[in-house]
Amino acid sequence: MKKLGIIFIFSLMLALTFNAFAGGNKETKKTERVTLTIWEHTPQFEAPLKKTLENFMLKNPNIKVEYEIKTPDQYYALLATTIQAGEAPDLFWTNGTATTDLANLVKQDAVMDLTNKIDVSAYTDMSMKMTKIGGKQYLTPGATIGTRAVYYNKDIFKKYGLQEPKNFADFEKILETLKANKVVPISFGGMFSWSILFHFEPILAAMHPDWLDEATAGKARVNDPRVKAAFNKMLEWGEKGYYGSGYLGIDEGGQLLAFSKGEAAMTITGSWNANTFNKNNPDLKIGAFQLPTKDGKRPMVVTYDTGFCIYSKTEHPQEALRLAQYLASKESQQIWINELKAVPGLAGIVTDDPLITDIVKNDLQVNSFYTILGDFAKEGMAPTQLWEQDNVKLLSGKYTVDQFVHMLDKAMK
Secondary structure, X not given: OHHHHHHHHHHHHHHHHHHHHHHHHHHHHHHOOEEEEEEEOOHHHHHHHHHHHHHHHHHOOOEEEEEEEOOOOOHHHHHHHHHHOOOOOOEEEOOHHHOOHHHHHHHOOOEOOOOOOOOOOOOOHHHHHOOEEOOEEOOOEEEEEEOEXXXXXXXXXXXXXXXXXXXXXHXXXXXXXXXXXXXXXXXXXXXXXXXXXXXXXXXXXXXXXXXXXXXXXXXXOOOOHHHHHHHHHHHHHHHOOOOOOOHHHOOHHHHHHHHHOOOOOEEEEEHHXXXXXXXXXOOOOEXXXXXXXXXXXXXXXXXXEEOEEEEOOOOOHHHHHHHHHHHOOHHHHHHHHHHHOOEEOOOOOOOOOHHHHHHOOOOEEEOOHHHHHHHOEOOOOOHHHHHHHHHHHHHHOOOOHHHHHHHHHHOEO
């Protein structure tokens, strides 16, 4: 009997020890630091992403966030591969409804429905439109406006007695003056589809802002003579040597670096690259303006930047949602404005950068050609993908302007 009592007491102690150990494990799990991974599609956005993640982790010490920076030309292909393997990052950038990529992700059930899970009360209808499909929200909105601008080297302009153009004819005189003085007028990455887009859109806006307004309302076709005229102007500038030699073999990085090093007097690119020039060459004196129309108006192409989706199969949905909520906050968006030297598009978000102040001087705002392609795509067609794949072929002469716009137009409603 005594022996049985000893066995009982030993068993009881063992059980209590096991329970205490198990309870300790539960407590450890509660305080265990969760690691999230987030993908960004371009090196230009690394600085703001890094800064905003540092702030998020300070506020959420139980969450560690690791980021990976990809390149635009490979981004969606890499993302598709990881999704098919069931190994996608917890959060990842998309450009929303600007292309068909988000719609495809929704069809694959690859992204979390964020409807009513994030405070978006301060955002405009235009910015929210980029995040929704079928009335449901699938990514965080952006508070920055992505516009395009002509950047110029102030020292080169001063050397040749040049000033910001008053109209489109003035701008072309500047191009000819620079070329006559053996200065490359415009640094241009002619082998990269996005560089071509951000170059072409200001030309179209300056030559025919009326087409952009009509097309936004669904009242103009892509094979319109006005669109053809803008494409022909871009090709004409190349033929006249305004982009220098070998521009068809230059990518975006080469374009930005050439301007930063003073090898070209100007470049036409996105507003988000303003900070890239400062990083490449802090001593570079830069001005910026919107390419003017023939009557001197300054149209500004406007697109809202987009944000991040949450992978539907993330192992940490609560923590991923907490990060998405922070990314949509004004605090996070102000960081993006500060780090990118970007154009604010949300009430309460401000910039004091003089270069951005120059960029946003405009007389009218117009829609993006690329956005129009996405908004009026035929069911099952992807004119934005045709643009991305084939605009380089237009510059190299593999397509005529008529062939190119006809191909785009066939994919439109």
